Amino acid sequence: MNLSGVSTELRPVVEDLNRRFEGRFNALVTPRLNEVYFHVTMDLVPGFCAHLCRKWKARLVTVFADDARIGHGVFHLYYALALDDAHGLLVLRVPVSPETPQFVALTNAIPAVNWQEREIQDWFGLRLLGHPNPRRCALHDDWPAVHPLRKDFDLNTVLPPFQGERHKFRPVEGEGVFQVPVGPVHAGIIEPGHFLFSVAGEPVLYLQLRLFYVHKGTEKLFEHLPIPHGVRLAESISGDSSFAHATAFCHAIERTAGAQAPPRARVLRSVCLELERLYNHIADIGAICTDVAFVTANMHAMRLKEQILRVNEHLTGNRLLRGMACLGGVRFDWDADQIRTLNGLVSDLRPEFDSLVQLVEDSSSTLDRLDTTGILKPEVARDLGVVGIAGRASGFAYDLRRDFPHAAYDQVQIRVPVYRVGDVRHRLRVRVDEVHESLRLIQTFVTKLPGGPLRIDIGEVPPDRVAFGYVEGWRGEIFHWVRTAPNNRLARCRVKDPSLQNWPALSEAILDNIVPDFPVINKSFNLSYSGTDR
Amino acid sequence: MPGILSKSLSTGIVTTRYPDAPAHASPHARGRLEIDWSKWNDARSAAAVCPTGAIACHDAAQARTVTFDLAKCVFCGLCADTDKAIRMSTVCECAARHRNRLVSTAQYSLNEDGTHRRLIAGPDGATAMRGAVSSLPRNDSIESLGRQIQSRAARLFGRSLHIREVDAGSCNGCEIEIVGLNSPVYDIERFGIHFVASPRHADLLLVTGPVTRNMELALKKTYDATPEPRLVVAVGACGCSGGIFGVNYATRGPVDSVIPVDVYIPGCPPNPQALLHGILLAIDRGV
Numbered sequence: 064m065n066l067s068g069v070s071t072e073l074r075p076v077v078e079d080l081n082r083r084f085e086g087r088f089n090a091l092v093t094p095r096l097n098e099v100y101f102h103v104t105m106d107l108v109p110g111f112c113a114h115l116c117r118k119w120k121a122r123l124v125t126v127f128a129d130d131a132r133i134g135h136g137v138f139h140l141y142y143a144l145a146l147d148d149a150h151g152l153l154v155l156r157v158p159v160s161p162e163t164p165q166f167v168a169l170t171n172a173i174p175a176v177n178w179q180e181r182e183i184q185d186w187f188g189l190r191l192l193g194h195p196n197p198r199r200c201a202l203h204d205d206w207p208a209v210h211p212l213r214k215d216f217d218l219n220t221v222l223p224p225f226q227g228e229r230h231k232f233r234p235v236e237g238e239g240v241f242q243v244p245v246g247p248v249h250a251g252i253i254e255p256g257h258f259l260f261s262v263a264g265e266p267v268l269y270l271q272l273r274l275f276y277v278h279k280g281t282e283k284l285f286e287h288l289p290i291p292h293g294v295r296l297a298e299s300i301s302g303d304s305s306f307a308h309a310t311a312f313c314h315a316i317e318r319t320a321g322a323q324a325p326p327r328a329r330v331l332r333s334v335c336l337e338l339e340r341l342y343n344h345i346a347d348i349g350a351i352c353t354d355v356a357f358v359t360a361n362m363h364a365m366r367l368k369e370q371i372l373r374v375n376e377h378l379t380g381n382r383l384l385r386g387m388a389c390l391g392g393v394r395f396d397w398d399a400d401q402i403r404t405l406n407g408l409v410s411d412l413r414p415e416f417d418s419l420v421q422l423v424e425d426s427s428s429t430l431d432r433l434d435t436t437g438i439l440k441p442e443v444a445r446d447l448g449v450v451g452i453a454g455r456a457s458g459f460a461y462d463l464r465r466d467f468p469h470a471a472y473d474q475v476q477i478r479v480p481v482y483r484v485g486d487v488r489h490r491l492r493v494r495v496d497e498v499h500e501s502l503r504l505i506q507t508f509v510t511k512l513p514g515g516p517l518r519i520d521i522g523e524v525p526p527d528r529v530a531f532g533y534v535e536g537w538r539g540e541i542f543h544w545v546r547t548a549p550n551n552r553l554a555r556c557r558v559k560d561p562s563l564q565n566w567p568a569l570s571e572a573i574l575d576n577i578v579p580d581f582p583v584i585n586k587s588f589n590l591s592y593s594g595t596d597r
Numbered sequence: 598m599p600g601i602l603s604k605s606l607s608t609g610i611v612t613t614r615y616p617d618a619p620a621h622a623s624p625h626a627r628g629r630l631e632i633d634w635s636k637w638n639d640a641r642s643a644a645a646v647c648p649t650g651a652i653a654c655h656d657a658a659q660a661r662t663v664t665f666d667l668a669k670c671v672f673c674g675l676c677a678d679t680d681k682a683i684r685m686s687t688v689c690e691c692a693a694r695h696r697n698r699l700v701s702t703a704q705y706s707l708n709e710d711g712t713h714r715r716l717i718a719g720p721d722g723a724t725a726m727r728g729a730v731s732s733l734p735r736n737d738s739i740e741s742l743g744r745q746i747q748s749r750a751a752r753l754f755g756r757s758l759h760i761r762e763v764d765a766g767s768c769n770g771c772e773i774e775i776v777g778l779n780s781p782v783y784d785i786e787r788f789g790i791h792f793v794a795s796p797r798h799a800d801l802l803l804v805t806g807p808v809t810r811n812m813e814l815a816l817k818k819t820y821d822a823t824p825e826p827r828l829v830v831a832v833g834a835c836g837c838s839g840g841i842f843g844v845n846y847a848t849r850g851p852v853d854s855v856i857p858v859d860v861y862i863p864g865c866p867p868n869p870q871a872l873l874h875g876i877l878l879a880i881d882r883g884v
Contacts, residue, residue, distance in 0.1 A: 203811055211846055220846045222810065247815050250794035252762045252776050254769050255812055276811045277766045280847035288648070295648035295673060296841050302770025302866065346776075359601050365780035366611050372777070377623040380685075382868060383770055386627065386673040394678075401625070418604060425600050593768045 068093035073151035076119050080153075083114065095318060097151035097467070098531055105157050105167055108142060112169060115153065121146050122448060122461070125542050126169070126176045127557040128183045130214045132161055134527070138189060140166055141544070141557075143531065147466040152531055159189055168194035175448025178563060186212040186282075198231070201275050201596075205229045211283055218283050235261035235269050243578060247276045251582075254592035258581075265577040270570045274595055281597040285556035286548075290316055290524060291390060293553065297543070298385050300558055301594030303343055306335045307536030308543075308558070308594075309388035314469060315532025315543040315556075316390055320521050326513040328392030329471040334405070334508050335384050335393075336470060337501040340537035342371040344494040344501075345416070347589050351491055352423060354583035355432035363419050367412065374408045377401060392518025405509060409502050416502075420495055433488040437584030439572040441483055449568045451539020451561045453588050455493045457485035463535035470534070475507055485572075490587040497537075523551045538562065538591065560594030612784045613739045620739055620870045627672045628688040629863075632665060634703050634720050636682050639712040643676035643683060649834065649841045652676055660704055661713045665720075667691055667699040668837035668851075671865035692862040692875030696853065699837070699861060742873045743788035749880040757789030758880065761799035761823065765816045765855075766809035766848060771833040771866040775803065783869045790876070796822040801879060802829045803872075806836035807848040808855045820856045828879045830860045832872065837861040 066074050077091070077099055090102040103111060115121035121144040129139045137158040144153045159166055168191050170177045181200035184191045188210035191197045199206075205225040210216060235242070240263050247255035257273035281300060285293050297312035298305040310332055317323060324332070349364025372382040378401055379387035387393055397405070423429055439449065444457035454461055460481040464472040480496035482489040526549040534541045539561025548554040569588055573581060613620065622628075640663045644652045651669035655662045677683045693699050701720040705713035746758065762775055778785045779792065793799050796819045808816055820829070831852040834840035839850030852858050862875035 209846070216846070218845050222846055225810070247812065248763055248796075248819050252764075252772055252779075252792060254764045254767070254772065255815065276815070277764070277809050278811060278847050279766060279807060279809055279842045280845045281842075284842065284845065291646070292648040292841075295671060299768040299770070299835075299841055299865075302768040302773060305768075305770065346773075359605065362781045363604070363608065365777070366608070366782060369777060369780055369782045373621065373623065376626050378625070380623075380625050380627040380674065381672070381865075383773065383866065385671070385770075385865060386675075395625075422600060422604055591769060 066093070068096065069099055070096040070149075070151055072149040073097060073099060073146065073153075076115075076146060076149055076151075076153065079118070080111070080114070084111065094529065098154065098318075099151065100154045100156055100529075102156045105159070108155055108157060108167070109169065109172065111155055112142065112144065112173065115144050115146075116173070119146055120148060121153065123169070123173050123176055124448075124540070125544070125557065125559040126179045126183070127544065127559075128159075128187045128189060128212070129546060129555045129557075130187065130212065133214060137161065138164065138187060140183070142169075143542070143544070145467070147461060150466055150468075164188060165190040165192055167192045168197075170194050173448075174446045175564065177567065186210060188213065201278065203229055203273075203275065204231055211280065218280065218287050230257070230273050232259050232271050237263065239263050240268065256592050260578060260581070262578060265579070266575055267573050267578060267581070270573050272566060272570060274566065274592060276596065277593050278596040279593075282556055282558055285553050288552075290551050290553060293556065294388055294390060297558075298388065300597060301560055301562070301591040302383060303591065304339065304536045304538060304541065304560070304594065306339050306384040306388060307534045307541055308560075310336065310470065311532045311534040311541045311543045312556075313388055313390050313532065314534065315530050315545045316524060317521065318530035318532060319528040319545060319547050320524050322391060322519060322521055324392040325516045325519055326471070327515045328517050330508050330512055331393045331397070331517075332388075332470040333472060334505055335379065335387055336534065336536070337505050337508075338371060338375055338378075339384060340501050341412070341498060342368050342375070343537045344498050345371070345419075347586065348419070348423070348491060348494055350586050350589070351433070351487065351583055352429060354586050355429055357423070357426055357429045360419065360422050360426070360429070363422065367415055367419065370411065371408065374404055377404050389518060391521040392516070394517070396517050402509060402512075405505070409506050413502060416498055423491075430488065432580070432583065433491060434486060436487045436580050437572040437576055437587060439485040439568055441485065443571050444485065444568065447568045447571070448564055450564050452490055452493050452497075453565050453568060454539065455479065455481050456489040458483040461540065463533055463540045467533055471508060474511070475504060477504075487583055487587040527554075536561065538589070539565065558597055560591055560597075562590035562592070562595040565590055566595060611781050612787070613782060622687045622689070624687065626687045626689070627674045627685045629667065629686055629691045630670065630672070630674070630677060631684045631686050632701070632720075633682045633684075635716050637663070637680075637705075638682075638714065640680075641711065643680040646675040646679050648673065648675070656707060659707045660717065661707050663703050663705065663713075665701045666838065667701075667863050668696065668861055669834060669840065670863060671834050671841065673865075689864065689868050689871040690874035691864070692860055692871065692878045694860055694878060696837070696858075696861060699863060739783060739870060739873060742870075742877055743785060743790075746790065746873065746877045746880060747788040749877070757791060758801060758876070759791050759793045759799050760801045760803050760876075761793055761796045761819070762803045762805075763816060763819050764805050765812040765836075765852065766807045767805035767833065767835060771805040771836070774866045774868055774872060775805075775832070777869045778872060783873075785873070796820075797824065799823050800827060801876070802827065803832055803876075804829060804836055804852045804856075805832045806852050807839045807842045807850050808852055809848050810846075813849055813855055816852075816855055828859045829856055830862060830875055830879050831858045832862050832875070833867060834863060834865045837863055840865070
């Protein structure tokens with residue numbers, strides 16, 4: 064077996080798997096040093112995953128399907144496992160015959176993939192076997208029996224008016240138990256989703272989430288756009304993570320082409336990613352304060368956020384950093400005046416932010432509402448595979464910037480804050496620590512800004528190549544997976560926003576808390592509806 | 598408490614208050630694009646790079662019809678990178694009362710090599726669009742825009758203006774800017790504009806899109822729950838035209854495909870100044 068195409072850190076894992084499962088898998092494909100594909104059959108998947116998770120501390124970061132009936136005659140399922148210590152991805156590819164369109168659920172062993180497996184069932188019409196809750200997830204109950212991500216389903220299909228019951232919620236009964244339905248149109252200026260609280264008095268007994276209200280057919284749409292236009296679509300997956308998603312997409316395409324953005328572009332990308340982290344974290348800190356009626360702190364936070372948005376506009380032409388990302392690098396260079404503005408922002412924000420944090424820390428009535436509220440226990444976070452801010456507040460220090468260096472993060476040391484308490488206060492604290500770290504990183508990047516070109520020409524990407532692109536967005540890890548098609552198009556683009564992973568954790572964190580604390584608990588996760596629903 | 602007070606006092610007033618000065622805009626900001634229609638000799642490259650189809654060419658019988666749809670534009674500036682006849686301005690206020698006023702169309706005679714030669718007609722929409730906004734102050738400050746909204750709202754509703762925001766499918770980019778209106782920098786409450794929690798309290802619906810199939814019913818119900826007289830403002834490229842998502846199995850596209858719209862605010866997303874300008878236009882219509 065030739066393992067020259069595998070990174071030295073990943074090689075022991077691959078060798079171990081090879082020994083253990085010798086002769087039982089069909090092929091080993093190594094398109095990139097840190098991305099290895101095993102072609103296996105369905106019966107091997109539980110064993111592979113169990114072994115990898117137990118022995119190599121792997122995490123199943125995403126599960127998705129691909130309609131490869133044209134070309135391969137089958138559907139493919141992909142199980143992507145991240146090995147943080149070995150800085151690599153192991154991917155299992157499993158064929159599913161169109162004659163028996165079904166697959167075995169892993170959710171019982173790995174609850175973290177619950178929603179993603181149901182998504183496959185809804186979008187591809189592959190029936191789930193042995194799933195504890197095989198109801199619809201990504202398509203609402205009133206949708207007709209269509210499978211939008213199959214190739215024989217046309218993007219522009221006009222579906223008949225929806226009929227029948229929209230959602231079938233589980234009944235929760237008992238003396239004094241009643242239901243509080245909320246949404247999809249909420250009271251604040253936020254995205255739509257439906258929450259059904261089952262309460263006895265004020266404490267919440269059970270929370271049922273119904274999302275996918277803003278499902279826009281995004282993954283399907285990627286298959287119908289020329290690849291360069293996909294960058295703009297990626298910017299619209301989740302507006303607050305415009306740059307992170309666009310960059311993850313660019314990384315995926317660059318990896319299929321075997322290219323890497325030039326050094327200067329990689330640093331500029333990192334600075335933009337940190338700016339995105341800054342404005343969102345500061346806005347969240349303010350919003351958490353608002354939800355416990357400390358409006359003054361929010362006003363200061365919004366003032367700082369506006370300052371960052373204006374700098375974003377000065378650097379990239381857009382307040383949300385849109386238009387900056389492009390394949391092979393970035394679109395705009397920064398002159399001395401723009402760098403001065405950026406430096407000015409960093410030195411302004413330091414004292415301003417410290418004073419904002421002080422304001423919150425000095426407010427005992429605020430802290431009283433945040434402490435021990437909405438606890439997500441580490442064992443629950445582990446089972447649900449919670450990532451990003453929420454994961455770090457509950458004991459899991461996953462950070463792709465450190466473990467899967469992308470953009471220019473290989474050139475800096477990243478300090479990842481981690482706590483085990485898992486309440487609102489600690490999700491706020493993670494944000495505070497990360498703001499400090501972001502400011503430090505921006506300063507480091509700017510002082511070491513290399514010269515050279517801004518972008519390289521990627522040209523037309525060859526067909527039938529696959530690659531992961533990833534970015535640690537401000538909310539958590541973002542994965543894009545692409546399979547290329549002829550004429551510079553995509554046959555499939557899988558988008559995994561951290562929100563999709565973290566939503567079920569909200570239902571756990573709210574238990575035994577009172578309904579009035581839901582807004583602040585929800586805000587402390589601040590998950591993207593659009594990123595989840597796509 | 599003393600800490601809160603001293604912080605507020607030491608921060609001072611941050612609200613934009615320059616009644617006679619233009620609003621904040623970086624020279625690098627990308628606002629509405631400007632096309633030199635008479636010197637444009639080949640729109641095909643701009644149309645090819647446009648991710649949303651905002652610039653489109655249609656050839657027929659030695660003539661080429663070129664359209665630019667501001668409602669679809671995401672202000673990415675890719676067309677300006679490839680075509681010298683296009684320039685990105687920093688102007689962000691481009692709201693209009695009629696959808697077709699955001700569309701500019703021109704006709705050219707076609708050369709054999711595929712370029713176009715001579716402007717035959719148009720651009721009609723562009724002129725109309727200028728007409729639509731000419732009655733309003735351009736490059737005006739937030740302060741004076743807000744004051745005008747206040748006085749017009751007083752005339753229309755006899756009181757302040759209450760807005761219900763409805764996300765009918767947006768990517769949450771527009772929401773970031775709409776939330777920004779409440780920040781101390783823009784502070785629209787000083788003009789008597791409030792965001793309210795229920796459509797039953799609202800005079801105006803601020804709707805972002807594209808309207809998804811799953812939000813269609815909710816949007817209709819929200820509209821029905823809003824007492825008359827009511828106004829609807831479609832926000833952002835997606836709300837105005839469906840944007841990059843357009844119409845597909847999961848989306849109905851623009852807001853006006855589901856409920857009647859009074860004003861369209863282009864942008865991706867429109868900034869707070871552009872939002873205020875659009876709200877003003879909506880109220881002007883009602884007077």
